[in-house]
Amino acid sequence: MITIKNLSKSYQLANETSEKMTILHDLNLTVGTGEVVAVVGSSGSGKSTLLGLVSGLDQPDHGEILIHNKSLQSLRGNDLTNFRASHIGVVFQQFHLVSHLTAYENVTLPLEILDKPFVKKDVEDILKQVGLGHRLDHKPTQLSGGESQRLALARALIIKPSLLLADEPSGSLDAETGEKVMNLFFEQIRLNNTTTMLVTHDMDLARRCDKIYKLHGGKLQAV
Amino acid sequence: MQKLLKLFYFVQKDLLSQKKLNSFFVFNLVLGFLGFLLLQVFQVSLDQQTKNKAQEILGGDIVISARRLINEAEVKTIEDKVNLQFQKRAKSTDFFAMIKFGEQSRLVLVRSVGDNYPLYGNLEIKNSDGNNATLIKIMSGEVYVDPELVDQLKITDLKTANLKVGDVDLKLEGVLTSDPSRTFRLGALAPFILISEKDLAATNLVKAGSTVTTSFLYKLNNPAAADSAKTELEKNYLDPSLRFSSALQEEDGGNRVFRYLIDYLGLVSLISIGLCFLCLSYMLNWFFQVQKKTIAIYKILGMPDTTLLKVQVLKNLILSISSFKIALVIILLSLAPLQSLLDNYFKIVIRLTISPMQIFISFLVVVIGPQLIAIPTYLAAMSMNPLILLRQEVSQANLSRRLMIAWVASVALLFWGLAVWQSHSIQTGSVFIFGLLAATVVAWLFISSLRKLTALFVHKFNFELRYAFLSLIRKPGSTDLIFMTMTLSVVVLTLLPHIKKSIVEEVRPEVSSKIPSVFMFDIQMDQKDELIKIVKEKVGQDLDMTPLVRSRILKINDQSYERVEEQGFFKTRESENEARFRNRGVNLTYKANLQDSEELLKGKWFSATPGEMAEISLEEKYAERIGAKIGDVMTFDVQGLEIKGKVASIRRVRWTSFQPNFFITFQPGFLEEAPQVYLSAVNQINQEQVRVLQNAVVDRFANISIINVKQSVEKSLVFIDQMALALQIMATLALVVGFFIFIILINTQVGERINEMNLLQVLGSTQDQLYRIMITQFSLIAFLSLLVGLGLGSLIAYVIMAVMFKLGIYFDYVSMLSLIVVLVSLTFGVLKVSMRPLRNLQPLALLKNEGGLVDGK
Numbered sequence A: 001m002i003t004i005k006n007l008s009k010s011y012q013l014a015n016e017t018s019e020k021m022t023i024l025h026d027l028n029l030t031v032g033t034g035e036v037v038a039v040v041g042s043s044g045s046g047k048s049t050l051l052g053l054v055s056g057l058d059q060p061d062h063g064e065i066l067i068h069n070k071s072l073q074s075l076r077g078n079d080l081t082n083f084r085a086s087h088i089g090v091v092f093q094q095f096h097l098v099s100h101l102t103a104y105e106n107v108t109l110p111l112e113i114l115d116k117p118f119v120k121k122d123v124e125d126i127l128k129q130v131g132l133g134h135r136l137d138h139k140p141t142q143l144s145g146g147e148s149q150r151l152a153l154a155r156a157l158i159i160k161p162s163l164l165l166a167d168e169p170s171g172s173l174d175a176e177t178g179e180k181v182m183n184l185f186f187e188q189i190r191l192n193n194t195t196t197m198l199v200t201h202d203m204d205l206a207r208r209c210d211k212i213y214k215l216h217g218g219k220l221q222a223v
Numbered sequence B: 001m002q003k004l005l006k007l008f009y010f011v012q013k014d015l016l017s018q019k020k021l022n023s024f025f026v027f028n029l030v031l032g033f034l035g036f037l038l039l040q041v042f043q044v045s046l047d048q049q050t051k052n053k054a055q056e057i058l059g060g061d062i063v064i065s066a067r068r069l070i071n072e073a074e075v076k077t078i079e080d081k082v083n084l085q086f087q088k089r090a091k092s093t094d095f096f097a098m099i100k101f102g103e104q105s106r107l108v109l110v111r112s113v114g115d116n117y118p119l120y121g122n123l124e125i126k127n128s129d130g131n132n133a134t135l136i137k138i139m140s141g142e143v144y145v146d147p148e149l150v151d152q153l154k155i156t157d158l159k160t161a162n163l164k165v166g167d168v169d170l171k172l173e174g175v176l177t178s179d180p181s182r183t184f185r186l187g188a189l190a191p192f193i194l195i196s197e198k199d200l201a202a203t204n205l206v207k208a209g210s211t212v213t214t215s216f217l218y219k220l221n222n223p224a225a226a227d228s229a230k231t232e233l234e235k236n237y238l239d240p241s242l243r244f245s246s247a248l249q250e251e252d253g254g255n256r257v258f259r260y261l262i263d264y265l266g267l268v269s270l271i272s273i274g275l276c277f278l279c280l281s282y283m284l285n286w287f288f289q290v291q292k293k294t295i296a297i298y299k300i301l302g303m304p305d306t307t308l309l310k311v312q313v314l315k316n317l318i319l320s321i322s323s324f325k326i327a328l329v330i331i332l333l334s335l336a337p338l339q340s341l342l343d344n345y346f347k348i349v350i351r352l353t354i355s356p357m358q359i360f361i362s363f364l365v366v367v368i369g370p371q372l373i374a375i376p377t378y379l380a381a382m383s384m385n386p387l388i389l390l391r392q393e394v395s396q397a398n399l400s401r402r403l404m405i406a407w408v409a410s411v412a413l414l415f416w417g418l419a420v421w422q423s424h425s426i427q428t429g430s431v432f433i434f435g436l437l438a439a440t441v442v443a444w445l446f447i448s449s450l451r452k453l454t455a456l457f458v459h460k461f462n463f464e465l466r467y468a469f470l471s472l473i474r475k476p477g478s479t480d481l482i483f484m485t486m487t488l489s490v491v492v493l494t495l496l497p498h499i500k501k502s503i504v505e506e507v508r509p510e511v512s513s514k515i516p517s518v519f520m521f522d523i524q525m526d527q528k529d530e531l532i533k534i535v536k537e538k539v540g541q542d543l544d545m546t547p548l549v550r551s552r553i554l555k556i557n558d559q560s561y562e563r564v565e566e567q568g569f570f571k572t573r574e575s576e577n578e579a580r581f582r583n584r585g586v587n588l589t590y591k592a593n594l595q596d597s598e599e600l601l602k603g604k605w606f607s608a609t610p611g612e613m614a615e616i617s618l619e620e621k622y623a624e625r626i627g628a629k630i631g632d633v634m635t636f637d638v639q640g641l642e643i644k645g646k647v648a649s650i651r652r653v654r655w656t657s658f659q660p661n662f663f664i665t666f667q668p669g670f671l672e673e674a675p676q677v678y679l680s681a682v683n684q685i686n687q688e689q690v691r692v693l694q695n696a697v698v699d700r701f702a703n704i705s706i707i708n709v710k711q712s713v714e715k716s717l718v719f720i721d722q723m724a725l726a727l728q729i730m731a732t733l734a735l736v737v738g739f740f741i742f743i744i745l746i747n748t749q750v751g752e753r754i755n756e757m758n759l760l761q762v763l764g765s766t767q768d769q770l771y772r773i774m775i776t777q778f779s780l781i782a783f784l785s786l787l788v789g790l791g792l793g794s795l796i797a798y799v800i801m802a803v804m805f806k807l808g809i810y811f812d813y814v815s816m817l818s819l820i821v822v823l824v825s826l827t828f829g830v831l832k833v834s835m836r837p838l839r840n841l842q843p844l845a846l847l848k849n850e851g852g853l854v855d856g857k
Helices: A047-054 A077-087 A103-113 A120-129 A145-157 A175-191 B002-017 B019-052 B054-058 B072-082 B147-152 B197-203 B223-236 B253-300 B305-346 B356-373 B375-383 B386-390 B401-423 B426-460 B463-474 B476-507 B525-539 B573-582 B620-626 B687-700 B709-752 B754-762 B767-804 B813-834 B836-840 B843-847
Strands: A002-012 A020-031 A036-040 A062-067 A088-091 A163-167 A195-200 A211-216 A219-222 B062-066 B086-101 B104-113 B123-127 B132-135 B142-145 B162-165 B168-178 B192-196 B212-220 B242-246 B516-524 B546-556 B586-590 B598-603 B614-619 B633-638 B641-653 B664-666 B677-683 B705-708
Touching: A002 A047, A020 A047, A020 A062, A020 A219, A036 A047, A036 A175, A047 A163, A047 A195, A077 A088, A077 B754, A088 A145, A103 A120, A103 A145, A103 B463, A120 A145, A145 A175, B002 B019, B002 B253, B002 B305, B019 B253, B019 B305, B019 B356, B019 B709, B062 B223, B072 B223, B086 B197, B086 B516, B086 B687, B086 B705, B104 B147, B104 B197, B104 B687, B104 B705, B132 B168, B142 B147, B142 B162, B147 B168, B162 B192, B168 B192, B168 B197, B192 B197, B212 B223, B223 B242, B253 B305, B253 B356, B253 B375, B253 B401, B253 B426, B253 B476, B253 B709, B305 B356, B305 B375, B356 B375, B356 B401, B375 B401, B401 B426, B426 B463, B426 B476, B426 B767, B463 B476, B463 B767, B476 B709, B476 B767, B476 B813, B516 B525, B516 B687, B516 B709, B525 B677, B525 B687, B586 B633, B614 B620, B620 B641, B641 B664, B687 B705, B705 B709, B709 B754, B709 B767, B709 B813, B709 B836, B754 B767, B754 B843, B767 B813, B767 B836, B813 B836
Parallel strands: A036 A195, A036 A211, A088 A163, A163 A195, B104 B192, B142 B168, B586 B664, B614 B641
Antiparallel strands: A002 A020, A002 A062, A211 A219, B062 B212, B062 B242, B086 B104, B086 B162, B086 B212, B123 B132, B123 B168, B142 B192, B162 B168, B516 B677, B516 B705, B546 B586, B546 B633, B546 B677, B598 B641, B614 B664, B633 B641
16 A cells, blocks of 8 residues: 655755765555554654655655555656645644634645535534534634644544554643544544554554554664 | 843843844834934924024014004104114015016015115025125115026026016116025915115005015014013004014914924824834734743743843833934935935925934834833733643733723824824824824724625635635734735825815816916005906906905904914914914905805895994804804904994805905995905916916006916915925835835735645645735735725815815826826735745645644734
8 A cells, every 4th residue: 555665865964065864764664555553763763754755745865655556756746736635644743723714624624625525514523523523613722732633633534545644643742632632543543444654752652553663774673 | 230131131032033023123113213203303403493593584583563564653662662672673575566577577575675684694696797695785776586587587688687666677686596584485476576675665566555564673682582572562562463573483484384294294204103003013912922932931930020021121122222223324314315305306495403302202202102012012921821831822911901991092192192293283183193093993894894794705715715815804913904004004195196186176277267367466446447447458358356455353242352472382383373363464355245256154145235233254264263153243443443343144265266255254335435455356368368468467557466376376286296295205104114014914924824834735735826825815905905095095085175175076096096006016026025935835844843733823
């Protein structure tokens, strides 16, 4: 389902003229449909870089990422944007909700952008599934941290993504809320059979995934 | 000392951490206060000039004058009664007359002067040889003229030119290049000529009842005693037809016009300050949002609220003082070019300067204003709970309703004070502030209603339009601020051209068929019949003669109507006008019917047969000013004879008709025997007929003054043009401030919303789509402001012209169109530049970003 082949990425060091710092080096990974993998690693190991590349937001120096056998590297401009928006859902550590839109409007936003027709009931259903059925008209500023992250999850799931990327989804939440949100998260992705890549520091969370990979020295090692 | 250093340490950290925001703060204040400072320069320069050259402007330490002839015996009695101690005395007699050179004739203001003139200052001339010289004494047989008269009369050779002034031919000896008594000549009705008193009688121009001003000018033994001498004279002579002026309390009429202009310019500059404060309020809130985490950290680490307040106050103080310094430097650097503009374009003899006092006052306004505006932010910072650090988002702390009202009232009071200070008028200042508030409220009601209305059907729009609209509807703070600032700027810029156009159309002869071509005055009784014949013969019109009887008001309902003294530290223009108004005589006329230019408002027109007491009709504003109403009895002194009149009606007069109009009209049958002169107007003849008629009348009756209405109106139009230009420049400054705010708001909004745009891109929006959303959003608000500003400006112009001044309103569509073109181009330019960050979005930043909401507030 997701195939990563010989992925490399390095960055130019600040204040240096030629020296580059390699973040990912000849990295390979295959994730099957409906499979949930966790990527763990210390700070600065390249987890966010990997996520950026897999989400199509960044371009590798070398290598290829295939989603549904479609190479992200073969797509450019609006084609890449459309593919990404239609197939990849992202849940951020910091939620990233649009503050002047209501919970309902935040969820419908990706469908609006893609010009996909939608039924109000479907949106309400997904909000109910994440426990926000009573908060449809509330703005993000009126929601708690846990509710915000559940809303972000609903927004990611509304497009029925082929691949869900989650960047420390409980990282901004307290332990209890984080636990509740992650229960819901796993419940939803299992229910929808959503292929998921979860980036986290939290080994307990990682252990709930089908596979765990540790990012070290620019490569993934199965744990 | 250590505490102070610590304060400065925190302030320095704050200043350095937000360089861009602080630069906006400073730039905004500089822009807002440039106009205000500039006006202070004009005001102080005029004051300085009045003070330093007071004697030169007035012509003496003290002057006794009247709008009639004063003879030696009368003036001697006055001098003896108050024991006036003087070194020298000079006399001048001013009157309008027609002069002739070859086939060219022109209306001029003649000043005949005796020995010792001028008592102060020098009359500079260019003599007939073309050399500059100082005029020491005007000899009999000589005439000196204003430079424009040489052009008007087409005089090519100064050496051989003789001017016919009344019945005498005078040799043109030189052109006046500098006259200390006339600093501002632009708005004058006619050019000026100077002749010797010895030739006055021979000209035969001054006759009984002629419009003439006689002045006796004194150089006192003790010039410092001028004011007390003036008070003494006023106490002893209650006759309002005599006017006593002292150097320190006077200024010439031209300066008065200039002062009015500066007053109004000052009001326009207040709009810039208002907009600048609006922007400041937004920026301070923005500062707070950006810095609230830092503030919370300071609080958690134990910084007391008072220290926090001191840091904020000190920081704003440093920024305000820096802004003031920059604005002051710009003004000082602009003085030389401005001086040149005044000298060469406006022909205003004024040395631009700025005094420490004025700098101090401006400094106080620049420093106190922002502190006042910052109060809500200070309170918000002090009352903020540092727990914010544990939360995602906390909006600015709300002021209690009572505090908010107190704050708004303080700001309004500050503005009202500034408006009164700038306009020197409680009435004008209050009307201005009320007008501005009303315009603001109307604009706000409009935008908030529109927001609510749009919210009802926004869901029917397509995604891009809906998103743009939602951003406007759901962010009322910034939407309203952009809308209000832009709208108010456009209102000011729309208002001025409409008012100017309406005035121009009202007085332009070729537009208004009711305006006469020629206006004649000082027609003597014995010249009446022959003049009618001349006009009939030359232009085929029957001339209507309107009598003019000079008088003064003695009583209104048995209450004495006497002069008022001009005293006090802060004199408003109203109190100055009131003093001038009372201290002069009134001209009466009598007639049986209303003219086309008049409309009866109250009471009834005169009875066909006269009763025991005369019926009189008063012009509406005049009646209001003297406090007279229907049924009141007024007593007049007509050449020593008391005549009573009962107010029977109140009229409205269209003064711009250029017909012989009067404030007070008597019923026929009471003034016919009084000494009188006549006024008359010749309707709609061409310029060649005007020339022929003018020459024929001057040849036969040199004392009759003829105004070529077209020429005079054209001259006034140039004057109006220049005044309007000055106001327009100041209004443009308001627009620049408005645009600056627009730029700041767009930039901050784009900056704040970069994450939102990144997210939309992650969710599938293309760059073009994002660009269109943002452009749509800001274009909508800008064009709506333009539309409402144009509408509101036109409405206010209509209210001023049609409702307040009862004149026709003519909309200046060309200016409106130009304004639209300029503003639309500017808006697109600003939007294009401001949207550049959208072309370089980095959605990856979301993976590394702080903060849970992607568009700030």
